[in-house]
Amino acid sequence: MTTTASRSHEEFFLDPQRCIGCHACEMACAECETNGQLAMIHVDYVDRAMSPQTSVQVCMHCEEPTCARVCPADAIAKDELGVVHSANAARCIACSNCVLACPFGVPKKIEPMKLMMKCNLCYDRTSAGRRPMCATVCPSGALWYGPRERMASMRPNSSPVNEFRFGLQKVRTRVNVMMPKGSTELVVDGTEAP
């Protein structure tokens, strides 16, 4: 892999509140060379009946990726840059374990191809020092990629957070979510689940 030009001081910052649902990132994502014209990013209405709020989700590149651990085929690998890759095309047996177990709801399974695909941080671009496609087009700053100090000066009232808690499970990620200043974790413990 061409990792020589990777700029490790650049990070991904996600601010779901800023998503305006324009789908520009989706179009850009489909241009990424690693996923063959298919968009991997998710743009959703959060609760269509109640509000027009939209939200955007990329792979968070977890430190201990649940997707990789539940894969029966050893098809998902995390590399030395901390990037969690799309399924290995020769190994994935399309079981959907990763789709159902990822706490962020990220992987997509393409059934006819018997293949899981997901965001791999535009590996062709980020490993060569370029920004991911989605972050180059997002007009509202919901997706931003660059040096941490730049982000700090742009958003003085927010803190990047990369620790999450889903129920009892703590998850640390490579990608950050912008939270109110001083926050250290984002707790996701929906009350809807039975």
Next chain:
Amino acid sequence: MLSTLNLRALGWALLASALLAASVVAGSRNLQNFDGALAAYLFATLFAAFGIVYRYAVWLQRPPTRLYWRAGWRLLFSPRFPAYLAELARRLVDELALQRFIWKRSPKRGLAHVLLAWGCLSAFAITVPLVFGWVHFTLKAGTIDVYEAHLLGFHAFDFPLGGFVALNLFHALNWSSVLVLLGVFGFLRRRITDAGQISTQTFEMDLMPLVLLVLISVTGLGLTWDYELMQGRAHPFMAISHAITVILFLLWLPFGKFFHVFQRPAQLGVALYQREGEAGEQAVCPHTGEAFASRMHVEDLKQVTAELGYDYRLAGGGSHLDLSPQGKRAALAKAHLAARTESGAFFG
């Protein structure tokens, strides 16, 4: 070294290689029909068998793999046996023989892989019985141009030298090589031109297997080239270079990319699991209100994640895994909105 050795897997691997060795002795009638010139190939094959079974047994001990392995066999031999056997047969043809799912990824990938896989599989089908001494040929007594084929020491059939049967029998491996080369070039083309592949491939896992297959095929074809057109003058070189490449392939079989040949049939177990799931109760996402997977699958994954050391249980009962992927994304967005709302500013 000893502490990382997996004793269970070691047991299975030793058993498998011992059984294989015994079947070679029995099938070649106490090595009477075994061709000593092929001894190096035999030892490499025995090593490969050992390695493959060892790795497979270690692999089956991983919780998610064990889930599908057990469920697959349990479902096959369940009361739905006839239906599941039919499903298995259909998938065997569609997925393992024709590999239709790879054609869906792209027709070029499908074609390249079918050529490559069937080239390899046919080559194995021809060479393995020869290496094991299960099949051998002799000149029919009292003739100078009729060959006898023997299977496991029993006389199978006769055929005249120089005839149609002889020509195809002795050249079958060349056809395999041609199939492999065509397939490999299809994949090499992709690996050299596709920007996505270029950025993610590694030499050991992606390019080396293709290069090795080219070397095996070319040196194999070289053997025929040599005795048809060079009166066998290059035979020692061709024979040794072919042996070295094939033996490297066999020794590497359990470790590298080629192991997928043994892993892939797992997709049949997954197919039965999914069919069983479709027929049973569905899991309904509390957020979307829609069915998104089988209840069995969701419950099994709670078990598997727990075995792996994850705990996605929620404070108020239930589990984060009860949500569909869309439900999980919405839960995160809502938690984020709640945190922003609480702070008094949506942005900052």
